[in-house]
Amino acid sequence: MMKRLMLLGAAPLAISAIMPAAQAQDATVAKRVDRLEKEMRAVQRQVFPGGAPAFFEGEIAPDTVPGERIKAATPVADLTARVDALEAQLQTLTGQSEQNAFQLRELEKQFAAYKAEIDKRLPPAAATEAVATPASLPVVTTAKPPTPTLASTTPAAAPTKKPAPTPAASTKPDAARLALVKKVEIPSSGNETKDAYDYGYRLWEAKLYPEAQAQLKQVVTKWPTSSQASFAQNLLGRAYLDEGKPSLAAVAFYNNYKDRPSGARAPHSLMYMGVALDKLGRKADACKAFRELEEVYGDKAPQDVRTDAAAAKAKARC
Template sequence: MRNALFATSAVLLAMAAPAIVQPAAAQNAPVEIRVDRLEKEMRAVQRKVFQAGTPIEAEITRPTTPTVAPGSPASTPIADLTARVGALESQLASITGQVEENSYKLRQLEAAFTKYKAENDARLAEPAPVAPAVSVPVTPTPTAAAPKPSAPKPAAAAPVASEARKAAVAAVERPDTGDAAGDAYNYGFRLWDAKFYPEAQGQLKATVEKYGSSPVASKAQNLLGRAYLDDGKPALASVAFYENYQKRPRGDRAADSLTYLGEALIQLKKPADACKVYQELEQVYGESLSNSLRGMMTAGRAKAKCS
């Protein structure tokens, strides 16, 4: 009787075991499917973010089964799977947020580059501010002022004035020190100092053409611009000053030419261009500017109302 009772109990337990296991398996199955789906989404996100290289390994892995102290309750498979699902969902949300942030920054960079390219193209399309278009003038032969109708013998005044000017120009001594380039410049300087501006312009222009590779060319070209400026020809002066600075940026009078270029542009009623010239003068020569040139630059900025 006792053996029959044990046999009956064993049969009942065997019949009840599938009923106990099946609910647990049914409970585990949705969580495992959820884990598989999240892992697939993680791999898809990594392929999207790391198109040019190998995706990074996920930092979240299946937690190692801890050593359970004797007498402590062991964690269930459902608890382990739930922890994995929570970790995967957190990692996926973090990567998704990073992708959105990177996309936003990329759009900002593209917009900034498009704006910079448009501004640069517009700036390159603008004409050079220091190369004004000018016509080549014909140097007039110095003559006396036109006489009034009532003045007697008006025709005799022009030859007298012309002869007097020729005699005055001839009285200017030509230096002869053996230094041909230096003598040519010094003679042009003496003509300019005597206020014979047209004659000085011709002499200085010839000096630059003949001795353009000599150190004296920087001084001659700068003085040529000043002769034009003093002669009331700011357009020609601006060209002479700009060419001297452009061709001889380290010449003796390069900084002088850039300073006087600002003055010429102010006389041409181009204050904005003059301000750009003064800005470049400060950037290129800075502390090396003499007190006189810095004073001219300060006064020029005030006249041009530079910011």
């Protein structure tokens, strides 16, 4: 009987001790369930954007503290990290762009100074060029004036007129030159610009340099913006150089590089300008032209130009 009474007395005490623990466990489970439901609703909003607010109510409050970021492993945190990375990359690119712009401005200043210096030093082409014959009949007269006779030098014969040279003496040199020119075939592909340049090239290849110069000048004057103009102006400089006129050659090469820096023969002209300046004894200016070739075109210049420039630099001792 006593044992029963003791058990009955202890039962309320045990029940009272168990109740708080059960209530605490229920509260923990309820919190976990609430948290899981909130996370599930957040996931549903990501999967089904624009859902009805009755089912997908807002769970993420606006950021009220400046600079504070959501640190939880959620899609928003991932997007925040990606945006931060993009901002850092944008800042890096902006810095690189500003550096490139500054370097480009410096190069433009150096090139402008170099151009001004060359313009001051090189003589104008119009002042020193010889008058060329028409391109339609590029024949150069090589006959010398007739030698005065003994009678014409005496005082008694002074009032009389000089005897006119015989036709054979005046036309024989012209005929010989004309025969050489006639041997050069005139191309007729139908492309007027290309045919005109090709004819100038054939004259140059035949070592008829004055005739080639007249033909090539016509190409540059008539079609200054065509692709053949760069070829023609460069070959004009080559014709002067091969004829032993490095001063005129340097002017022709420089004009081609200045007027058509993106032309197909612009690197060639810059390299040959250095060669012409070296022939004139202006080694410092020649070395500047070779450096300009490396800085402006670099590896974009054709391989043959780079090879010839290396040999020319060694010869000029740049």
